[in-house]
Amino acid sequence: MSTSSQPADVNAAFAAERSEQLQAAAARRADFDSRIADGKLVPLGDGRFRINDPGSWDNGEILIERGDGQVLPQHGLDTSLGQAALYSSVPAWHQLGNVVPGGTSDVDEVLTLGGIDYDVLRRPVEFRNSLDSPHLQLPEHFVTARSDTGAGLGVVGSKYEVLQNRDAFAFLQDLVDRYDVVWESAGAVRGGRRVFISMRLPDTVTIDAGGVADQIIPFVVALNSHDGSSPFQIVVTPWRPVCRNTERFALRDANSRWGVRHTRNARDRIEEARRTLGLSVKYFDEFAAEEEALARTELALADFHQVVDELWQPPTEDASVRTRNSHRRRVDELTDLYTENTTRLGTTAYAAERAITEYADWKQAIRPTGSLRGNNLAARATAVLEGSNDDLKSRAHRQLLTLTRRS
Structure with missing residues (x-):
């Protein structure tokens, strides 16, 4: 009797698991369709979509649809052997x-x-x-x-x-x-x-x-x-x-x-x-000492904006509307990042450095070229490793250090 009931138990378990999979797929598809309808996913053709969500870290990245509403970011990894290297x-x-x-x-x-x-x-x-x-x-x-x-x-x-x-x-x-x-x-x-x-x-x-x-x-x-x-x-x-x-x-x-x-x-x-x-050891000690000094230095929002203006020269009055709008968006994004960092790090020069670094690595406009064209995330990761923003981050670090020596 126990053997005759076994198939029924297996089939029931399989049916339940299959039902859950179908429900999960349906939920993913509904969420996927909703994001398209809301304009948060912009179709680019060939199963590719650009994220249009300014409040998201992934804004501007390219996703590839894998079916059932599943989407994965383009990663830029070598796939010559059939899988990501x-x-x-x-x-x-x-x-x-x-x-x-x-x-x-x-x-x-x-x-x-x-x-x-x-x-x-x-x-x-x-x-x-x-x-x-x-x-x-x-x-x-x-x-x-x-x-x-x-x-x-x-x-x-x-x-x-x-x-x-x-x-x-x-x-x-x-x-x-x-x-x-x-x-x-x-x-x-x-x-x-x-x-x-x-x-x-x-x-x-x-x-x-x-x-x-x-x-x-x-x-x-x-x-x-x-x-x-x-x-x-x-x-x-x-x-x-x-x-x-x-x-x-x-x-x-x-x-x-x-x-x-x-x-x-x-x-x-x-x-x-x-x-x-x-x-x-000396190298790491020096680095820690400088970051500690930044963490002890109070920095008002007005001072942060002054640092931003020194790193990115504000447009002149006769600049184009597009240039002025671009600068305003940059300042707004940097201000938001600074505010986010101050919740844990306080209104300090250390929080300011984190905000500027995050902006340089993940927010600043980037134009991928060559094999990375259309793949913003891989291009950003490559730029980070290859040091494309080293000069900007070093200038920000030096500028903020001058504030630690204020009387």
């Missing part, structure tokens, strides 16, 4: 890639899971003057190509030396002089032409002036290009986990970025990289 120690915002909770120290595992376990080959550039003419080689020029897919990555000169993906891991290990590091993330973008690797440093910076207890976690990120477009770079970049805000150390007398061209001696310049990046 990403390894991470924590789930990514786009729910893609291979996640190893807590991370791993195994370089081979990270290379495989991150979709970057390929070598880069250097082959002569060949051409023909006509379809029936023999192949000729272009002197002093080479094509870089992936060993796994055979896809071409770029055209480089005779002095260009490939820095393999595995070599980038070895460089980071040598840089911090540790070989048991836990890798935080690794992957490829732009069809494998660019690769990124990150590790977390053991030193956590805590800004506790006024009891804000704001933790800043420093990471070291390696950026490697295989198309000749940029040098091999190392970036020291703190990630604040309480918000989606990446910011860069902005000390007056220290750099947070080091790069070397793809030449034969690239792997031999560890000491130079250490000196340039300032990877030392």
Whole structure:
């Protein structure tokens, strides 16, 4: 009797689960249709939609419909092998890639899971003057190509030396002089032409002036290009986990970025990289001291607006209406960000720096080009890593520091 009832129980459970799935799909579809009807999702064709919601962090980003009302952001990750080329120690915002909770120290595992376990080959550039003419080689020029897919990555000169993906891991290990590091993330973008690797440093910076207890976690990120477009770079970049805000150390007398061209001696310049990046206890102590000073400095809204005007020159009276409106929107967005940050950090120069950093990284207008065209979020993430706004954030940091010395 028990065996005869088993199928009924299984079928009932399956029916209930299926019903829940259908209800969830219907709810997603209803929400999706509602967002379109409200103008918060603007159809762009080919299953792509632009978010039109000024109150949302995702305003202006592009989403792709996956069916049943499911939409995912464009991520910009390489998908040459059929899945997103990403390894991470924590789930990514786009729910893609291979996640190893807590991370791993195994370089081979990270290379495989991150979709970057390929070598880069250097082959002569060949051409023909006509379809029936023999192949000729272009002197002093080479094509870089992936060993796994055979896809071409770029055209480089005779002095260009490939820095393999595995070599980038070895460089980071040598840089911090540790070989048991836990890798935080690794992957490829732009069809494998660019690769990124990150590790977390053991030193956590805590800004506790006024009891804000704001933790800043420093990471070291390696950026490697295989198309000749940029040098091999190392970036020291703190990630604040309480918000989606990446910011860069902005000390007056220290750099947070080091790069070397793809030449034969690239792997031999560890000491130079250490000196340039300032990877030392003194470096982190100086950074913490400056941020503590900002956290102790009261900053009225009028003073914040003055800092904004020094960073972004206000338009003249004869400027176009479009220019004046653009400046007003910028000031309004910065003011809103400052107000949001003051709820936890107080009306301080530290809150002002956070607001300006958030605006520079996630709000400032951006025009993606090339393979990132139409993909604002990937373009912003790339700009953050590549330091496109470093100068602006450093100027803001220096300007706010002058306010800490007011009598």
